[in-house]
Amino acid sequence: MKPRNIAVLMILPCLALVACGDGDRAERLKAAGPNPSLDALMRVADADAGGRTFGQCLACHTIGKGELDRAGPNLHAIMGKPVAGGSARYGYxxxxERIGGHWDRATMSRWLTSPQRFAPGTKMTYAGLADPLARADVIAYLEREGRSR
Structure with missing residues (x-):
């Protein structure tokens, strides 16, 4: 097979993933209104889009009920649990631990924006998720996965 044909075959799966992307993003943002609040973004959040974004989190986290911790704690049913208390097995x-409180939408959004700003000194090396709609989508995914598994 010619190198050019091989390159095309390698690109096709990537194009298929793009086609499965968030095609309604612009409509969802419009529906949330100008300068939307977290509540407005949550009304248009898409848990499936959040699941796709959460894929990058799977390098360090699991989300299935009873699954083991990795470099980060298992995040099954994390919403509503204490900050630094989602997994009894994980060493936060x-x-x-100084943050206190529980994981709610606002707290999770602040964490996802910048873990280092949220909890200076945390060992989480993820830079953060700047897109507010993507954060709302991930939160919707975390809420759904906590109920469905």
């Missing part, structure tokens, strides 16, 4: 940093 003092930086995260």
């Amino acid at each position: 940093t003092a930086a995260l």
Whole structure:
């Protein structure tokens, strides 16, 4: 097979993934209104889009009920659990333990925006998710997965 044909075959799966993307993003943003609040974004959030974004989290986290922790804790049913208390088996940093409270939508959005700003000294190296709609989508996914598994 010619190198050019091989390159085309390698690109096709990537194009298929793009086709499965968030085609209604612009409509959802419009429906949320100008300068939308987290509540407005949650009304248009798409848990399936959040699941696709959450794929990058799977390098360090699991989400299935009873699954083991990895470099980060298992996130099954994390919403509503104490910050630094979602997994009894995981060793949370003092930086995260100092935060206190529980994981709600606003707290999770702040965490996803910038873990380092949220809890200076945390060992989570993820830079953050700048897109507010993507954060709302991930939160919708976390809420759905906590109920469905």
